[in-house]
Amino acid sequence: MGIRPSSRFSYALKALVDLAVHQGTGPVTMAVIAKRQGIPLRSLEQLFNRLRRSGLIQAERGPRGGYCLSRPAQQIRVRAVFEALELAALSSKRRPAVSPDDPARSVWKQVESAVRTTLDATTLEALAVQMREKVAAPMKHRYTFHI
Numbered sequence: 730m731g732i733r734p735s736s737r738f739s740y741a742l743k744a745l746v747d748l749a750v751h752q753g754t755g756p757v758t759m760a761v762i763a764k765r766q767g768i769p770l771r772s773l774e775q776l777f778n779r780l781r782r783s784g785l786i787q788a789e790r791g792p793r794g795g796y797c798l799s800r801p802a803q804q805i806r807v808r809a810v811f812e813a814l815e816l817a818a819l820s821s822k823r824r825p826a827v828s829p830d831d832p833a834r835s836v837w838k839q840v841e842s843a844v845r846t847t848l849d850a851t852t853l854e855a856l857a858v859q860m861r862e863k864v865a866a867p868m869k870h871r872y873t874f875h876i
Contacts, residue, residue, distance in 0.1 A: 736772070737776065738811060738815055740766075740772055740773065741776050741810055741813075741814055742807070743767075744773060744776065744777070744780075745780070745810060745853055746853060746860055747765055747766055748762070748786065748797060748798050748802075749798060749805075749854060749856070750861060752801070752857075755795070755797070756789040756793065756794055756795030758794075758795040758796070759773050759777060759795070759796065776814070777796060780813060780814075781796075783809070783812075783813035784799055785798070785799055785809060785810065786798055798853070802852065803852050803854035803855075804852070805852060805853045806852055806853075807853070810853075
């Protein structure tokens with residue numbers, strides 16, 4: 730069994746973590762993020778519209794314009810990203826009526842609670858640290874000289 734995130738959520742996290750890793754270096758264009766993260770540019774354009782409207786990113790116009798996080802990465806929880814992208818889609822889908830005593834309802838409430846806890850506990854900064862460590866790990870041993 731594996732519960733997988735939607736492509737939309739996965740692409741958004743990749744893009745936002747990219748912005749978190751490069752936070753403080755100035756705005757980053759969508760084209761650069763799309764290329765670095767392997768995200769279709771058209772998908773990224775749609776995502777950034779939603780992320781901007783939800784207040785997670787901001788756009789800077791001009792020749793050196795692009796996008797940046799609206800606040801420090803350690804202040805942005807993954808739950809905010811999920812809510813900005815997924816809740817609207819989930820609430821628009823029709824769900825079958827489930828009686829209050831249905832055992833499935835109890836199980837899914839527990840699953841939802843666990844997911845909420847994890848999304849609340851994870852920040853973009855924590856994901857950016859993981860990304861930096863993965864990128865740096867192969868390089869640590871690459872230039873080690875043995876005498």
